[in-house]
Amino acid sequence: MSLSNDCEIKDVLETLVESQAIGELANLAYFRVAMADSVAVEDPKFTLQEVLDTFKSCLSENKEVFLEHYVAGWLGLVRFMNSLGSVFSFIAKDAVNKIQILINHLNGENGAHYVTVQSMVKYELDNQMVDLTKRGSFPESGCRTLLRLHRALRWLELFLERLRTSTEESKTSVMCSEAYNESLSQHHAWIIRKAAGTAFWALPGRATFFDVMNVGTPEQVVAMLGDALPLISEVYQVTEDLYAQNNILDLP
Numbered sequence: 001m002s003l004s005n006d007c008e009i010k011d012v013l014e015t016l017v018e019s020q021a022i023g024e025l026a027n028l029a030y031f032r033v034a035m036a037d038s039v040a041v042e043d044p045k046f047t048l049q050e051v052l053d054t055f056k057s058c059l060s061e062n063k064e065v066f067l068e069h070y071v072a073g074w075l076g077l078v079r080f081m082n083s084l085g086s087v088f089s090f091i092a093k094d095a096v097n098k099i100q101i102l103i104n105h106l107n108g109e110n111g112a113h114y115v116t117v118q119s120m121v122k123y124e125l126d127n128q129m130v131d132l133t134k135r136g137s138f139p140e141s142g143c144r145t146l147l148r149l150h151r152a153l154r155w156l157e158l159f160l161e162r163l164r165t166s167t168e169e170s171k172t173s174v175m176c177s178e179a180y181n182e183s184l185s186q187h188h189a190w191i192i193r194k195a196a197g198t199a200f201w202a203l204p205g206r207a208t209f210f211d212v213m214n215v216g217t218p219e220q221v222v223a224m225l226g227d228a229l230p231l232i233s234e235v236y237q238v239t240e241d242l243y244a245q246n247n248i249l250d251l252p
Contacts, residue, residue: 046080046082047213052224055073067102073235077095084203084209087203090192095152098149099149101145102114104140105120117239120143121142121143121248124143125248134252147251150239151184152184153232153236154184156232160232177197177200
């Protein structure tokens with residue numbers, strides 16, 4: 001199939017993920033799992049402050065990752081991607097699916113074992129609830145599900161860092177493609193990589209991204225990103241180290 005036609009590109013992207021109402025699910029789930037002192041519920045628009053607040057709450061004093069706040073942070077990122085239109089839909093839709101699986105674990109009968117990522121990993125590995133070498137009986141294990149979000153978080157972190165250090169002349173399509181190629185692309189099949197690379201060329205400019213963040217002036221956006229990205233990076237690295245220690249970075 002040729003990917004030069006916009007309609008064909010859209011068709012490819014739509015078939016890569018399950019069809020679902022992202023915005024509705026994200027809004028409902030966000031208020032279900034978010035902290036009591038998080039962003040006011042009457043404002044439905046994404047703000048970068050939303051992500052900053054939730055990722056601030058992700059880590060305990062012992063550097064354990066609270067799964068509830070990790071999910072809330074991801075829902076903020078989904079709202080960010082949704083606010084940019086359909087360009088990120090092939091990633092946002094899959095993220096929402098993974099988020100819902102984790103919410104189900106949090107609210108399930110074994111939810112006490114899913115308070116932190118560390119407790120989740122221990123519980124699932126101790127009880128042989130993770131497919132370690134090939135897809136089997138546990139396609140929706142918390143470990144596998146979070147790993148997919150973890151990989152995507154690295155891509156978003158790299159992209160947002162490029163936005164933070166960019167100039168007015170910088171091309172968001174190039175920044176996003178570079179971040180994707182350094183992270184998420186290595187875990188995607190060729191057809192997804194091809195479709196993603198083509199879709200990134202339709203990204204809006206730097207000014208639109210900054211407007212969507214609802215922070216203020218470009219200088220204020222850059223400052224806020226400077227506050228938010230180290231928090232996201234720390235959560236990512238703690239999770240990366242945990243998965244590496246347990247040899248589960250390459251779950252099928």
